[in-house]
Amino acid sequence: MLLPERESSYQIDVENAAEMARLTKQARMLSEALGLLPEAVDMTRASLVLDIGCGPGAWVLEMAQRYPASLFQGIDISERMTAYARYSAQEHQISNAQFQVMDARQPLAFADASVDVVHARFITGFLSVTTWPQVLSECFRVLRPGGVICNTEFESLGISTSMALTGYNRLIVQAARRVGQCFAPDGDQYGITAVQHRLLRNAGFQRIQPQAHSINYSQGMPTHQAMFENFSALMKLLQPFMVRQGVTMQEEAEELYARAITEMEAETFCAIVFLQRIWGEKALEAC
Numbered sequence: 001m002l003l004p005e006r007e008s009s010y011q012i013d014v015e016n017a018a019e020m021a022r023l024t025k026q027a028r029m030l031s032e033a034l035g036l037l038p039e040a041v042d043m044t045r046a047s048l049v050l051d052i053g054c055g056p057g058a059w060v061l062e063m064a065q066r067y068p069a070s071l072f073q074g075i076d077i078s079e080r081m082t083a084y085a086r087y088s089a090q091e092h093q094i095s096n097a098q099f100q101v102m103d104a105r106q107p108l109a110f111a112d113a114s115v116d117v118v119h120a121r122f123i124t125g126f127l128s129v130t131t132w133p134q135v136l137s138e139c140f141r142v143l144r145p146g147g148v149i150c151n152t153e154f155e156s157l158g159i160s161t162s163m164a165l166t167g168y169n170r171l172i173v174q175a176a177r178r179v180g181q182c183f184a185p186d187g188d189q190y191g192i193t194a195v196q197h198r199l200l201r202n203a204g205f206q207r208i209q210p211q212a213h214s215i216n217y218s219q220g221m222p223t224h225q226a227m228f229e230n231f232s233a234l235m236k237l238l239q240p241f242m243v244r245q246g247v248t249m250q251e252e253a254e255e256l257y258a259r260a261i262t263e264m265e266a267e268t269f270c271a272i273v274f275l276q277r278i279w280g281e282k283a284l285e286a287c
Contacts (some may be wrong), residue, residue, distance in 0.1 A: 009105070009175065010126040011241045014078040022233040023081075027058035028225050030121065034050040034152065034213055036063055037119070041148050046070045050142065052104045052135070057085025064089075064097035070116075075102035077126075104138075105131050113144040121152045123271055124192050128180040136203035143282045149205060150279040153196060155189040157231055158217070158273030163272070164259035164264050165231075171253070172238055175245035193276040205280030213277060218270040227273070228264055235260065238239045238269065 005031045012019045036059065037043070047070060051060045054074025063070045074097070076082050085099040102109060104123070127135060139149050150168045158170040168240030170188045177184075200208050217227035248256075263269060 003257070009128065009131075009179070010077070012125075012237045013240075015080045016175065017080070018032065018233065018236065019237055020078075020081050022085060022230060022237070023055040025226070026230050027055065027121070028232065029223075030152070031059065031062060033215055033223070034275070034277060035067070035149060037117075038209075038211060038227065039210065041117065041150060041279060043070065043117070045068050046128065048073065048115050049117040049119065050075065050115045051110075052118065052139075054082070054085060054099060056081045057088055057099055058247075059093055059119065059121065060085065060097050060099070061088055064094050065092075068096055069135050071095065072097045074099045075104060075108075077101065077103050101166065104135055108138045108142055112141055113147075115142045116144060116147050118143060118147070118149040119149070122154065123151070123192055124153050127227040128255075129183060131179065133202065134169055135263040138200055138204075140204045140282060144285045145282055147282045148281075149200065150277065150278055151196065151200075152275060152277040153190075153192045154273060154275040155191070155193055157235075158215075159273035160264075160269050161269060162260060162263035162271070164256055164263050168235055168256050168260050171242050171247045171256075172235075174247045175238075175242045178245045179245070193274075195276045196276060200280045204282065206283050208278060208280035210276055210278045213275045214272055215275070216272045218272070219265075219267055227271075231259060232264075246265065 049070055049072045051072065051074040052094060054060050054076045057074050060074040074085060081103055082099040082101050089097040143149065148173045156173060160166060161187055171190050173182060173190060176182050176190060181192050183195045197210060215223055215227065217223045235257055242248050242253055243250050
């Protein structure tokens with residue numbers, strides 16, 4: 001039975017097939033741009049790796065193929081996406097990748113000190129200011145001493161020369177702010193990258209290392225088409241969320257969307273998006 005949308009805090013319907021396709025492409029694009037994990041994360045002794053908000057499982061499946069001696073467990077609130085991930089693992093005969101329906105906002109169904117690495121990308125989309133500390137506390141609990149957490153987040157659709165895209169981004173952030181997902185009290189950014197370090201430190205992690213990344217998706221850049229397709233789909237899928245939160249009307253959103261698409265396709269379009277990947281360790285003496 002599919003989980004109803006109201007049980008999820010994700011901005012988009014978690015059972016939406018178009019979102020599943022978008023997340024698959026986005027994961028591959030990010031892995032190519034950023035790598036699967038920071039080089040500093042030692043996978044040689046990792047027995048169990050947990051991916052939070054795994055979606056259709058692209059990151060887990062790629063990691064499982066690269067590290068066949070490790071077991072990879074992906075969790076997601078979506079029945080459809082975890083089922084698809086299981087099918088993909090079976091289809092490609094990847095026996096060390098498993099997927100389970102689980103709400104990361106609730107206590108994780110893993111024993112204390114049982115996980116070697118916790119990975120999470122773009123979980124801002126379903127976490128609030130109040131649930132972030134809870135989730136990180138659970139990550140700390142399930143990690144073994146010496147275990148590592150790695151989290152990648154972005155702030156917005158980026159800085160661009162498009163007035164319509166800038167306006168659309170502003171509406172997305174306003175809608176997110178109304179449901180408590182923004183650390184920044186005002187403006188066009190979520191504010192998550194500013195507080196990632198503090199959140200990890202407060203959860204008990206040590207030796208925290210941030211790594212800034214940028215993706216230039218201006219017209220003519222190698223990443224333009226992939227980012228254009230990703231953000232085009234994302235903006236469309238976010239329209240119901242924006243309308244529900246009362247930051248725009250459907251017709252206004254459609255008009256702004258059409259203008260943004262036109263401006264993103266223009267030869268003079270320039271844009272860059274910033275991301276931060278941060279990782280930290282659970283101290284060896286912790287218990």
